[in-house]
Amino acid sequence: MSSQQSTQTMKPATAAKKLGVYLPATPTEFQEGVVTRAELNELQAEPPAWLRELRANGPHPRPVVAAKLGVSIAGLARGGVTEALTTEQIEALKQERPEWLEKERATQAEVRKEAARLKDAQKEKQQKAERGGGRD
Incomplete structure (x- = not known):
């Protein structure tokens, strides 16, 4: 029997809080989706333009x-x-x-x-x- 690790996910509000951004200002795809731990880590490591803009302004x-x-x-x-x-x-x-x-x-x-x-x-x-x- 193989033990398959389930992917940990979080609500967009939780991810936004961890990223330090205002959820209503994030892109629609982010607000309506689910964020995995790996995606959150990627956003933190290499923030896309929208995230850099929100953090700055x-x-x-x-x-x-x-x-x-x-x-x-x-x-x-x-x-x-x-x-x-x-x-x-x-x-x-x-x-x-x-x-x-x-x-x-x-x-x-x-x-x-x-x-x-x-x-x-x-x-x-x-x-x-x-x-x-x-x-x-």
């Missing part, structure tokens, strides 16, 4: 927009950004520096600072435990 999905602006996805929503944005629109927001964006960037900076502090505290606690454990 958008429209970008909210996680990418949030990362480019230096805020959280929730921060985008609080700022009223609920749709995908193009690179040009993101750059315009960076230039305009609206109050909500500055506030959300500051909030995100505090969140990162606190996460780093907690990580350092955890690391220090672990080191103390390792040093203390060998004294018995």
